[in-house]
Structures are given as C-alpha cells and as structure tokens.
Amino acid sequence: MRNIYITTPIYYVNDNPHIGHAYTSIVCDVLSRYYKMTKNTSVKFLTGTDEHGQKVENAAKINDKKPQEFVDLVSKNFKNLTEILNISNSDFIRTTELRHKKTVKLVWNKLVERKQIYLGKYEGWYSIKDEAFYQEKELIKVDGKFQTQDGTKVEWLKEESYFFKLSNWQNKLLEFYDKNINFIKPSSRRNEVISFVKNGLRDLSVSRTSFNWGIKVPNHSSHVIYVWIDALTNYLSAINYPESFENEDYWRNSIHIIGKDILKFHAIYWPAILMAADLTPPKQIFAHGWWTNEGKKISKSLNNSIDPLRLIDKYGLDQLRYFLLREVTLGQDGDFSEKSFIKRINSDLANNLGNLIQRTLKLLEKHFDNIIPLKISELKNVKILLDTYKLVTTVQPKIENFEYNKALESIFNHIDQLNQFIDNEKPWESIKKNDLSKASETLSTLIECFRVIAVILIPFIPDSAKKILDTLNVDYANINFDKLNIKFCIKKGEKINKVEKLFPRYDE
Ligand code: ME8
DSSP states (O other): EEEEHHHHHHEEETTTOOOOHHHHHHHHHHHHHHHHTTTTTTEEEEEEEEEEEEEHHHHHHHOOOOOHHHHHHHHHHHHHHHTTTOOOOOOEEEEEEEHHHHHHHOOOOOOOOOOOOOEEEEEEEEETTTTEEGGGGGEEETTTTTETTOOOOOEEEEEEEEEOOOGGHHHHHHHHHOOTTTESHHHHHHHHHHHHHHHHOOOOEEESSSSSOSEEEEEEEEEEEEEEHHHHHHHTTTTTTEEEOOGGHHHHHHEEEEGGGGGHHIIHHHHHHHHTTTTOOOOOEEEEEOETTTTTEEETTTOOOOOOHHHHHHOOOHHHHHHHHSSSSSOOEEEEOOOOOOOOHHIIIIIIIIIHHHHHHHHHHHTTTTTEEEEEEGOOOOOHHHHHHHHHHHHHHHHHHTTTHHHHOOOOHHHHHHHHHHHHOHHHHHTTTTTTHHHHHHHHHHHHHHHHHHHHHTSSHHHHHOOOOOOOTTTOOOOOOOOOOGOOOOTOOOOOOOOOOOOOOOOO
C-alpha cells in the first residue's frame, strides 16, 4: 500500500477567499483525486486556515470583532469554498484548534531541547502583510520610505525576541537540496532557493511581543510564537505527528503545493526547522505561479479580486476548474480574463466534448432505443479504441509530473480525433441508408471511448465526468486507472440513460 499526503497552504483569514486560493486548492484536488484512482494508494489531503498573527488581529479590530469571533466567521467562508469547489480534502485544519496548538508547542520544545532557539533582541524591518522579516538589501526606497520589491509596506521593529539558529543550517540545507533533487519543483524555483541560501542565512526571529493573537511561547507568555512557525506546523498537527508516528509513512510521502510567494518559508525555513527538531523534511514542495486579472496584479488597493463564487454561479464549477487547469502551465503565471475563459470553455467543453457526446448519444436514443448494440470483440475499428486506451498511459505520468495542461491537451487532442472519426464514419448516413450494422459499430466504438475519456477526466472535472459515466451506466465507485482496459468495457444489450446537456455555450 502506498500512502500519500497532499497539502494546500493554510489560508489567512484576514480576507475573503479569491481565485488564487481556489486555484491552489483545485490543483491539489486534481492530484488527490488522481492518486486515489491509482492502485493500492491511500491519500490524505489537507487544507485549512491560518488564523493567528498580527495581520489577522488587525483585521479583527477593523471589523470590530474579537479575534476568535472574527476567525470563526472567516474560516467558515474558506470551508464553504472548499465544499463549493468540490475539493476532496480528508481534513480541514484551523490553527486555533487545540490539536494544532499542542503540536506547535511540542515542536518548539524540541527546538529548545536541542538548543536551536535562544533569546535575543530583534531590530529590523517587518512586513505585517507578508508576516515576514526583511533585510535592508531586500528592500527598495520609494519617496524616502523602504518597501518590499512588491511594494508592501514595512515597519521598523525593535523588540526582545527568540531566535532560531537558521544560520547553522545553511550547509545542511544545501546538502539536503543536493541529495533530494526533486524536493523543490519546478526546477527554476529550486535554483532560486539554492542561490538565496548560498547568499547566506541569518538567524530567524521566531517570537513577537508587541501583540497577543497567537500561540504563547511555553514558559514565557509575553512572547507569541512567530506566525510562520505556527502555520507551517499545521502540516504535522493534522497527522498527529510527531506525537504519534502512526502516520510517518504519509509524512515521508508528503507534497506541499503552494504559490511562489511563500516558497522561502516552505523550502528554506521549514526543512531547517524540521531537521533542527530531528524530524524529516517533507518529500516535495511544488510552487505554482501567480494569477493576474486582465494583466494587473490582484490586490486590495486595486479592488480587482476575482470572486470564484460569481464565476461558478454564472458558468459552472467544472468550467472554472477546466479553465484554470488548462490555460497555464502549472508553475508559470497566468492571466485571467472573462473573454478567454468563455472562449476556452466554449471551444473545448461545449463544442469539442459536449457536442460529440450529445450527437452520438442522440443517435443511439433515436435509432437504437438507447441500447448498446455491440460488444467490444465485435468492433472492427480497433485503432481508435487502442489509441483511447493508450491515452491513459500518456496522461498518467503527465499528472504525476504536474503537467496538467499537457495532460488535458492530450485528452482534448484525442477528443478531436474522435470528432474526426464520427465525421468520417457518418453514422447518420448509414442509418439513412438503413445500414444499421455500420452505425452500430461506430456508435458502440464511440461509447467505449467516452467511458475511458470520462474516467480520465474525473480528477479534472469530476462532476461532469461522473455525469457522463452516469449516462453510460458505468459504475465508477471503485474505478481506477488500471481498470481502464478492454476487460471492463461496455456491455452489449445494456440500456444507457438519456443524455442531458453537459456544457452550455456562452456568448463570446
Ligand atoms: O500565505 N495567484 O496565506 P494566504 C495564485 N497563511 N495563487 C494565489 C494568488 C494568486 N494571485 N493569491 C493567493 C499565506 N494565492 C499563509 C500560508 S502555509 C503554512 C501558510 C494562493 O491567504 C497561493 O497558494 O496569503 C498562495 O501561496 C496562497 O494563496 C497564499 O495564501
């Protein structure tokens, strides 16, 4: 049995969820659904909310709420989004939960025991928005004031603080990256991280005293544990590790999927903290790119956040999932515009896939009373069938390598071929000429191809894929990729269901 652990970042509850959060969760969902459909694999899939820190405390104040009351409210919005996006997570963690606080304290105490933490004084720049410390060389000066390269405000902090001996881990980290070539993906990000670490690491301030909303440092309650140590530890809390080693195997096969903005925390601080606490780093960090809105950075000040709920309401969930997954290469940045969204879903989902299924099944309904006319061994046009089965082995490694758009490209190129097949075979003409045996063959072949295509599409557009399988009367409860072959094919004489419209067309 293979155990796999997939995680999204835990999202800050200072604001409502937007398209970027939806994107990461969908990307993780594809992988989770995919692995669940591979043989002998068990998947744990975690998402959740990051509820401590100065940023959240300030947001609660602005909303005139007590922090706990505020985080309870906003966390619910993220949980709802998870449900609306049809995310198949097995757990949802909140950093205000007891199980999490317990693990954070445990990790902290391990670091203290191993002399990896000391008390000192922090004096330097801090960004509340990023909840991150910056060195002056990382900042730029605009109108006489320092800010981050992204234009985020920083403020000068001077306070007593605990420090983590990050500087001691520079060489160990470089050795670790060297030995674990696939730890950071894509490789361009790996190079970025390595050059950052080679430039030298300073000890990391890991406690704050100027606000309250967080987990208190054990035995020193005027200090709150730095929100990033708190947040990163969520990945352990959810599997009750290292308190119990029952889930160690999941941990050894853990994949953190994140946005490129938080790579430094995951690829540098996190493995260093874990090694310092004598724990194993996760198996892999995958950093995806950034979505912009019609070429502009999504930001509060521009008030241009894209609301996934509005898009789902207007166009449908699978349409949104499909666009986000198909439009960009995972790892690169993407630009959202409603125009390109509509164009993409019209051409691929409504025309290419939906229309093909619709016209095939309408013919079956009208002329064969919805009964599958032939069995596989009676079909002569084996090439198109074999190409369809082969698609499974083409797509699998692409998903495992995070090449989702290439996987979808292969699937939809193949659907093009199926469209060509029906156009060449012209079953409507055979029917007109009363040559029902030729039409039987074309339609039975296509139905078998739809079965395979629909199963391959489950990780990407689960609702629509299941709708197709329901129409074809395919039991997908225990279906997996290894079963996508001739042995489990369509059955002659079986009645399928009436086809419903799958993907509407929208005005371009
Ligand atoms: O950073 N494009 O939370 P956060 C793509 N709590 N992805 C985007 C995006 C965009 N425009 N905007 C946000 C935090 N994201 C911490 C994480 S984890 C231990 C703690 C996604 O609410 C992307 O995954 O700011 C990014 O990394 C994450 O949301 C940041 O979410």
